[in-house]
Amino acid sequence: MNSVNRKLWKYNGGLHLEDHKTCSNQMESRELPMPKRLTIPMQQHIGEAAHPIVKVGDKVLKGEMIAESSARVSAPIHAPTSGTIVEIAPMPMPHPAALDAVTIILESDGLDQWCELHPIENYRHVSSDELRDRIRDAGIVGLGGAGFPSYIKLDPGQHFAIETLILNGAECEPYITCDDRLMRERPEAILDGARIMRHALHAKRCIIAIEDNKPEAFAALERAQSQSGQADIELVLVPTLYPTGGERQLIKVLTGKEVPSQGRTLDIGIISHNVTTAATIADAVIDGIPLINRMITVTGESITTPQNIRAPIGAPIEALLDFAGRENGVETQLVMGGPMMGISLNSASLPVIKTSNCFMLQPKQPTVPESPCIRCGECAVVCPAELLPQQLYWHSRAREFEKVQDYNLFDCIECGCCSYVCPSNIPLVHYYRFAKTEVWAQEREKEAANIARMRHEHRQARQEKAELEKQERMRKKKAALKDKEKGGTDDAAKKAAIKAAMDRAKAKREANQNPEAAAPTDVPSQEAAATETQPATIPESTSKSES
Amino acid sequence: MKSLISSPYTHGDSSLQQVMLQVVFALIPAIGIHFWFFGWGIITNILLATLFCLGFEAIVMWLRRRPIQTTLFDGSALVTAVLLAITIPPLSPWWLILVGSLAAIVFAKQIYGGLGFNPFNPAMIGFVVLLISFPKEMTQWVAPIANGEQGIGLMQSLQIVFGSTGLDALTGATPLDALKTGIRMGGEVSGVMAATPIYGQFAGFGWESVNLAILAGGLWMLWRKTIRWHVPVAMLGSLAAISTLFYLIDPSRYADPIFHLLGGGAILGAFFIATDPVSGATSTKGRIIFGIGIGLFTYIIRSWGGYPDGVAFGILLMNMAAPMIDYYTQPKVFGQKG
Numbered sequence: 001m002n003s004v005n006r007k008l009w010k011y012n013g014g015l016h017l018e019d020h021k022t023c024s025n026q027m028e029s030r031e032l033p034m035p036k037r038l039t040i041p042m043q044q045h046i047g048e049a050a051h052p053i054v055k056v057g058d059k060v061l062k063g064e065m066i067a068e069s070s071a072r073v074s075a076p077i078h079a080p081t082s083g084t085i086v087e088i089a090p091m092p093m094p095h096p097a098a099l100d101a102v103t104i105i106l107e108s109d110g111l112d113q114w115c116e117l118h119p120i121e122n123y124r125h126v127s128s129d130e131l132r133d134r135i136r137d138a139g140i141v142g143l144g145g146a147g148f149p150s151y152i153k154l155d156p157g158q159h160f161a162i163e164t165l166i167l168n169g170a171e172c173e174p175y176i177t178c179d180d181r182l183m184r185e186r187p188e189a190i191l192d193g194a195r196i197m198r199h200a201l202h203a204k205r206c207i208i209a210i211e212d213n214k215p216e217a218f219a220a221l222e223r224a225q226s227q228s229g230q231a232d233i234e235l236v237l238v239p240t241l242y243p244t245g246g247e248r249q250l251i252k253v254l255t256g257k258e259v260p261s262q263g264r265t266l267d268i269g270i271i272s273h274n275v276t277t278a279a280t281i282a283d284a285v286i287d288g289i290p291l292i293n294r295m296i297t298v299t300g301e302s303i304t305t306p307q308n309i310r311a312p313i314g315a316p317i318e319a320l321l322d323f324a325g326r327e328n329g330v331e332t333q334l335v336m337g338g339p340m341m342g343i344s345l346n347s348a349s350l351p352v353i354k355t356s357n358c359f360m361l362q363p364k365q366p367t368v369p370e371s372p373c374i375r376c377g378e379c380a381v382v383c384p385a386e387l388l389p390q391q392l393y394w395h396s397r398a399r400e401f402e403k404v405q406d407y408n409l410f411d412c413i414e415c416g417c418c419s420y421v422c423p424s425n426i427p428l429v430h431y432y433r434f435a436k437t438e439v440w441a442q443e444r445e446k447e448a449a450n451i452a453r454m455r456h457e458h459r460q461a462r463q464e465k466a467e468l469e470k471q472e473r474m475r476k477k478k479a480a481l482k483d484k485e486k487g488g489t490d491d492a493a494k495k496a497a498i499k500a501a502m503d504r505a506k507a508k509r510e511a512n513q514n515p516e517a518a519a520p521t522d523v524p525s526q527e528a529a530a531t532e533t534q535p536a537t538i539p540e541s542t543s544k545s546e547s
Numbered sequence: 548m549k550s551l552i553s554s555p556y557t558h559g560d561s562s563l564q565q566v567m568l569q570v571v572f573a574l575i576p577a578i579g580i581h582f583w584f585f586g587w588g589i590i591t592n593i594l595l596a597t598l599f600c601l602g603f604e605a606i607v608m609w610l611r612r613r614p615i616q617t618t619l620f621d622g623s624a625l626v627t628a629v630l631l632a633i634t635i636p637p638l639s640p641w642w643l644i645l646v647g648s649l650a651a652i653v654f655a656k657q658i659y660g661g662l663g664f665n666p667f668n669p670a671m672i673g674f675v676v677l678l679i680s681f682p683k684e685m686t687q688w689v690a691p692i693a694n695g696e697q698g699i700g701l702m703q704s705l706q707i708v709f710g711s712t713g714l715d716a717l718t719g720a721t722p723l724d725a726l727k728t729g730i731r732m733g734g735e736v737s738g739v740m741a742a743t744p745i746y747g748q749f750a751g752f753g754w755e756s757v758n759l760a761i762l763a764g765g766l767w768m769l770w771r772k773t774i775r776w777h778v779p780v781a782m783l784g785s786l787a788a789i790s791t792l793f794y795l796i797d798p799s800r801y802a803d804p805i806f807h808l809l810g811g812g813a814i815l816g817a818f819f820i821a822t823d824p825v826s827g828a829t830s831t832k833g834r835i836i837f838g839i840g841i842g843l844f845t846y847i848i849r850s851w852g853g854y855p856d857g858v859a860f861g862i863l864l865m866n867m868a869a870p871m872i873d874y875y876t877q878p879k880v881f882g883q884k885g
Binding site: 012015096174258262263337339343362365371378385388419420422423427430 | 881
């Protein structure tokens with residue numbers, strides 16, 4: 001099937017950017033020589049960090065699981081090569097806030113020796129659950145950059161019927177070409193991955209969408225599909241427009257449907273995955289190979305030969321930069337991801353992680369000062385989420401976080417189109433990230449306050465219950481006592497003893513009550529004295545504060 | 548700058564200065580035509596207004612301890628100066644322009660916090676302050692130079708501006724003003740127009756050419772996407788609609804729509820002033836409502852109000868309504884339409 005006469009839809013806004021793709025997509029991808037040391041953070045995905053299941057000094061084989069997690073939203077991590085665990089400690093990782101994560105350092109033994117792999121002979125004879133388990137155990141997460149555990153997106157539950165599986169090969173960010181190269185070099189793996197996912201989801205149809213600035217990738221997939229003898233996957237060329245690779249935007253372009261705001265794609269019967277994720281899933285299912293390496297674009301004006309490199313997870317970024325060649329002499333800026341949505345890294349010694357699709361090394365840009373917003377509205381013209389970025393900015397800046405939410409802050413996909421066109425050079429997305437973080441922090445605080453309140457209420461209820469139980473016990477005891485009295489037992493001596501004791505207690509109580517009775521008469525006079533003295537002290541203190 | 552630590556790391560080639568300068572460039576043809584018909588007055592107006600506006604801007608920035616240079620050269624004060632200069636009668640005395648610039652830059656713009664924070668269009672505030680305070684000076688226009696006539700020379704112009712020569716003999720009323728006075732005195736539209744030599748082909752000799760040049764500049768800005776179509780189309784559309792309606796009801800008392808579109812400040816207001824994004828509505832639907840409102844107010848004030856032209860008042864009135872319009876015209880965001 002091809003896309004020539006297919007109807008496509010449009011979303012609001014978007015940008016025609018210079019794509020800078022040909023600088024890196026002309027060359028066959030190359031394999032990075034295995035580095036001596038691999039630095040493997042436990043947090044390479046959205047969700048819970050994985051926990052190391054190896055100790056310092058352990059020998060591991062290539063592909064062996066070295067960290068896992070019991071949390072649903074998490075992903076295990078595997079050894080990218082054979083060697084020895086030499087250190088487990090918190091270390092900086094590639095993250096916008098340069099956060100630390102527990103990290104395993106693996107020293108390669110140079111043998112690159114595989115552990116035993118368990119291929120699945122024919123995935124069609126295997127249940128969805130088993131496929132999902134395999135994909136989870138292979139540590140596969142969204143490789144387009146999001147890093148969400150893939151198996152969850154293959155588990156729609158019983159309430160959702162999946163109409164369409166979309167494989168996203170749009171790759172709309174400028175400079176990045178790793179999906180492009182992978183589609184050209186391993187189209188069969190992508191098609192296999194698509195079929196496996198479709199089988200797991202019972203999806204009625206499957207579309208692979210590619211922006212029309214990648215005709216070679218499209219042709220490669222077309223060729224692979226015709227060689228496979230199956231025409232079960234629809235290959236669609238979509239117009240090149242940033243951010244068509246955004247999940248919601250691509251779904252709109254392909255189906256005309258809009259994913260509900262704050263909703264999920266499966267609410268409208270659609271699941272989408274990245275093409276590189278598909279190829280990795282094919283490897284995991286057909287060959288039993290977990291996610292231990294990936295294709296990475298190394299590009300930018302400060303790279304001598306921009307290209308795509310297959311590198312193990314944990315390889316130092318500088319090894320990739322040096323492999324592609326660095327221009328000397330200029331101060332540079334390193335970005336992971338593309339120029340529109342990437343994160344800037346302050347060190348090239350950080351490691352490659354599962355979501356590293358691109359490293360871009362650019363000469364440092366001169367700083368341009370931010371001017372006032374003139375509300376020209378160009379940001380709203382280009383906003384693919386149809387927001388009013390100028391209003392979001394206005395209220396974020398004023399820290400009016402409720403108003404910001406009224407203007408649908410959380411529908412912002414942070415694509416950066418607004419900042420790109422802003423004549424006043426305002427880093428708008430930065431303001432939205434700030435506002436989102438603040439709202440989250442406020443929500444956490446509210447949550448904490450709620451928990452505290454609930455605990456207090458529970459405690460009160462507990463105390464009340466205990467009190468009631470105590471009273472109930474007393475009542476029962478008294479009743480039992482009365483019953484005994486009524487019963488008229490013969491031991492009068494005992495009775496007399498009790499009466500004597502009660503009398504003693506009564507006398508004691510009366511003796512105690514007298515001073516208590518005297519006290520209340522004292523109290524008002526004390527209060528009166530206090531109120532009398534107060535007016536005298538107040539002018540004193542005010543005069544002090546005045547002086 | 549923050550964008551170094553947060554994406555995107557790339558930026559388009561638009562800048563504030565460029566946007567502002569494009570507005571000024573778009574006015575050049577109109578200034579040329581104005582010069583052709585009305586002589587040196589427009590040039591002295593622009594030079595003086597630029598000097599005063601930039602001067603006031605610099606003084607306020609100095610008082611506020613803000614960077615003077617970046618603000619001065621962002622072009623916003625220049626745009627205000629040129630727009631104010633075009634609305635003030637040519638060969639106006641220097642002090643008139645000084646007062647107008649003070650009102651525009653200091654009171655309408657900087658007191659609210661400077662560019663981006665002013666609720667009203669500064670040039671229009673400057674203009675209206677002058678119109679209300681100095682009605683005589685503000686409604687006397689130099690008569691256009693007819694074919695073959697000799698205009699007022701540069702030296703004489705300077706003498707008029709700086710106060711050593713009287714102007715009275717050379718001036719007359721604007722077409723809108725003359726029409727209003729004529730009708731009030733019991734005349735009919737066609738009669739008034741025929742009796743006074745200031746009316747040209749459709750709206751006023753000289754005026755209509757200047758307005759066509761302003762229109763050309765406005766269309767150029769639309770093509771360059773310096774402005775968007777919503778406000779000008781809505782404003783001129785509503786003005787045309789309501790003037791057509793009343794013209795059809797009683798052509799003897801109401802001027803035709805062409806006269807309304809080309810005879811006063813409607814074209815300038817629609818393309819150059821109502822499109823000021825700072826003081827206008829910002830959502831697409833909001834901009835249309837904003838433009839329609841200006842068109843209607845313009846017509847109402849022109850036809851039944853005390854002032855000959857209503858564009859400035861219409862814009863200021865709708866400036867006031869802009870925040871509310873924006874609040875009630877939020878577009879439905881992606882995924883909320885179903």
